[in-house]
Amino acid sequence: MIDKLTAEQSAKIPEYYEKYLAIGLNTDHVEMSFAVPAIKKLMDKIEFDYSKSTFELRDSPVDIHNDDNFELISYGSNDSYRLGYYKFFRNEFGICQEVDSIEDVVNTCGWVYYNSKSDLFVVCDRPSVINMDEGLLHSETGPSVMFRDGFSVYSWRGTRVPKEWVEDPDSIGSDVFLTWENVEQRRAACEIVGWAKVLEQINAKVIDEDADPEIGTLLEADIPEIGKEKFLKVMCGTKREFALPVPPEMKTALEAQANLYGLSPEEFEIPEVRT
Amino acid sequence: MKTVKNIAAQGEMLVRRVAEFRGDAVDMKPEGGVYILAHSETGHHHVIDREKVSVKEVSNAPEGLGILQMIVEEPTEITHLRAFDTHEPLMLGKGLWEVRLQREYTPEGYRRVAD
Numbered sequence: 001m002i003d004k005l006t007a008e009q010s011a012k013i014p015e016y017y018e019k020y021l022a023i024g025l026n027t028d029h030v031e032m033s034f035a036v037p038a039i040k041k042l043m044d045k046i047e048f049d050y051s052k053s054t055f056e057l058r059d060s061p062v063d064i065h066n067d068d069n070f071e072l073i074s075y076g077s078n079d080s081y082r083l084g085y086y087k088f089f090r091n092e093f094g095i096c097q098e099v100d101s102i103e104d105v106v107n108t109c110g111w112v113y114y115n116s117k118s119d120l121f122v123v124c125d126r127p128s129v130i131n132m133d134e135g136l137l138h139s140e141t142g143p144s145v146m147f148r149d150g151f152s153v154y155s156w157r158g159t160r161v162p163k164e165w166v167e168d169p170d171s172i173g174s175d176v177f178l179t180w181e182n183v184e185q186r187r188a189a190c191e192i193v194g195w196a197k198v199l200e201q202i203n204a205k206v207i208d209e210d211a212d213p214e215i216g217t218l219l220e221a222d223i224p225e226i227g228k229e230k231f232l233k234v235m236c237g238t239k240r241e242f243a244l245p246v247p248p249e250m251k252t253a254l255e256a257q258a259n260l261y262g263l264s265p266e267e268f269e270i271p272e273v274r275t
Numbered sequence: 276m277k278t279v280k281n282i283a284a285q286g287e288m289l290v291r292r293v294a295e296f297r298g299d300a301v302d303m304k305p306e307g308g309v310y311i312l313a314h315s316e317t318g319h320h321h322v323i324d325r326e327k328v329s330v331k332e333v334s335n336a337p338e339g340l341g342i343l344q345m346i347v348e349e350p351t352e353i354t355h356l357r358a359f360d361t362h363e364p365l366m367l368g369k370g371l372w373e374v375r376l377q378r379e380y381t382p383e384g385y386r387r388v389a390d
Contacts, residue, residue: 136359158359160317179381182316183287184390214284236286238360244388247380260388261289261375262340269291273277274284275355275363 002093009092020084023077023106025132029148030109030125032057038104039112039121042074045101053119060147061111061124069115070122075102076111077126133157139166140192156188165192174201174223178231178245187242195233195241210253214274218246218253232256237274276352278366285353286362287377287388288313288321292370296344300331303343312343312353312374315390319357323367327351339385341376 005013036055043050064070075083083099083106090096105112110124129146131139136158138144143152143163154166164171169192177198180186190198198204202221207230209217216234223229231245232253246256258268277283282291303310305325312330313321323330327349333342347367355362377388 181389183379183388184317237284237362238286240360244377245380260377260379262337262342262378263375269282271282271284271289272280273365275277275286275365 012092013088016084016088020080020087023080023083025130026077027126027128027130030057030123032123034108035105035123036121038108039074039123042101042105050121053121055121055123057123057125059125059149060127060151061113062147062149062151064113064122064124069117070113071116072111073114073121074105074109074112076109076124077106078110080106142166156192159184159188161185161188161192165189169193173225175225177202178221178223178229178243179226183242183244187240190241190243198243207250208252210257212270215257215270216253218250218256230256232260276364276366278368280368283365285321285355285365286313287390288353289375289377290353290365290367291373291375293373294371296331296371296373298333298342299335300333300344303330303332305330313341313376315356317390319355319390321353321355321362323353324351337385339378339387341374341378341387343374343376345372345374346370347372 032055035057039055040050058064083103086096086099087103090099110126113122113124114120115122125148127145128148129143131137131144137153137155138157139155144155145153152163154161154163156166165188172189172193176189177186180189193201199219202223204219204221207218207220213235216232219231219233221229221231228248229245230248230250231243233241233243234257235241244260246259250256250259252265254268255265258265261268279290282289284290308325309322310325310328310330311320311322323345327347328351329346331344333344336342347369350366350368352364352366354364378385379388
């Protein structure tokens with residue numbers, strides 16, 4: 001068991017980080033003249049006969065990923081962080097299996113799929129765009145990830161969000177701030193629009209503000225499409241703020257906080273720690 | 276990692292020591308080497324190692340609310356499986372613990388907070 005790293009080992013972590021991050025962020029077009037030998041080398045390792053196989057490049061994984069005839073068979077550039085993790089422990093501690101044959105594939109390909117019915121290897125091209133902010137997929141103006149056929153992913157600080165939220169934030173209806181089912185996406189919508197504007201848009205009125213931001217502020221909103229609704233604006237242990245709808249009979253932030261867990265204010269104790 | 280004496284929150288989860296368990300409960304099935312205490316659509320589950328813990332799920336919990344009963348035999352951590360904005364692990368000591376999973380109100384009734 002490894003209890004701690006030596007100073008030399010710790011000093012090497014940034015090297016691995018930089019090296020494998022650069023591979024993951026590479027947006028160059030895949031060159032099949034490099035990709036195919038790398039895949040063959042990996043197949044040799046598992047003694048797989050590829051003498052009759054064909055190899056094809058596709059612009060994005062969108063058609064293949066949900067096709068049951070295709071199986072993802074190797075890490076690609078997008079998974080370089082995993083390779084970096086294994087390589088660190090392999091090189092610095094002599095543990096973990098040998099992953100050199102996968103490294104060539106990661107360096108030269110996006111994801112690699114195999115269709116056994118047609119003996120076909122499909123190499124997915126790298127994305128043409130990758131936008132990040134502080135280590136998270138993020139773009140305020142367009143896709144965070146885009147492939148060459150236009151298939152795109154939109155993200156707000158690591159949370160995947162609908163395209164229109166990023167491209168046209170004014171299209172985010174007031175109901176989204178309180179009723180969008182996924183709470184992380186709901187939080188992202190509030191951050192995209194900005195909390196001050198959100199509170200204005202939903203005509204929020206403060207009912208009770210607890211001194212502890214982790215207990216939160218009880219607000220009443222008046223949204224044209226929905227009517228009056230109470231919600232708790234609350235900070236979680238990671239210092240991000242969420243809006244959680246609570247029943248109309250709530251009178252204090254503490255009562256609303258307890259209600260989130262099905263407890264009365266008397267039963268609820270303030271957590272010693274929130275993470 | 277934070278050590279919990281009596282009560283703590285990790286994301287949408289409240290964990291508190293209890294003297295006894297109330298309500299009917301059924302065994303929760305572990306997945307792999309862990310119990311998934313709070314399930315996330317995006318795979319960012321809150322989990323606890325199955326080795327020194329047993330977990331039951333209260334079957335008649337109020338609408339929208341998830342309540343779990345955990346017997347911790349030896350100190351064990353609850354960890355959050357997310358690489359960013361990660362909720363720090365909580366270390367629970369030996370004893371009886373109750374986990375409550377946040378719910379929210381809708382005009383149609385309560386529902387579990389989904390992430």
